[in-house]
Amino acid sequence: GESVGLHLPTLSVQEGDNSIINCAYSNSASDYFIWYKQESGKGPQFIIDIRSNMDKRQGQRVTVLLNKTVKHLSLQIAATQPGDSAVYFCAENNQAGTALIFGKGTTLSVSS
């Protein structure tokens, strides 16, 4: 079946460090992946997406890497700031393209 999971439920880093959040997915037919950030009391917020015909995409301070061979997705955050503290979800489209399938989330804690 389709499932998206994360390797670690929590990650603690120091301000200024680079953070790497990992995600494994099971559906090799998925062609679209997204990372979302959810701050306490708010809805998920889009960070960055990547299609399956790419293996890397960069945004402002964030990079998403896609390894289709091992079905692995990662989000790299450069120079992590306290404002980056949140729960991060990876998601993939379902086969019908009618929904995003979300992973369980990784809680990132940034200490200054």
Place this chain on the structure above:
Amino acid sequence: EAQVTQNPRYLITVTGKKLTVTCSQNMNHEYMSWYRQDPGLGLRQIYYSMNVEVTDKGDVPEGYKVSRKEKRNFPLILESPSPNQTSLYFCASSLRGHVVSGELFFGEGSRLTVL
């Protein structure tokens, strides 16, 4: 400001008392969806709508109804709420009728407690 607005944000109700959670988006999006978020289970899709008058079940539709009479509104109806529907609910919308076409915009969430 582009947004997805849900109401109410917080609600405590009792078993069996019908309730509706409203969702409205001002971005002229075709696609709208409802998710519920539970600890340890993540976000799961309840219902979705590709466009006006087109709705379909997601992964966990039992106990819920939806309607899409207008493009901007997508209410979630709990005809007879039960305690297992206590959850955090999110409405989301996307520009085109296929999520692969673009990002999903989420509302701020509605926390529902059923006693």
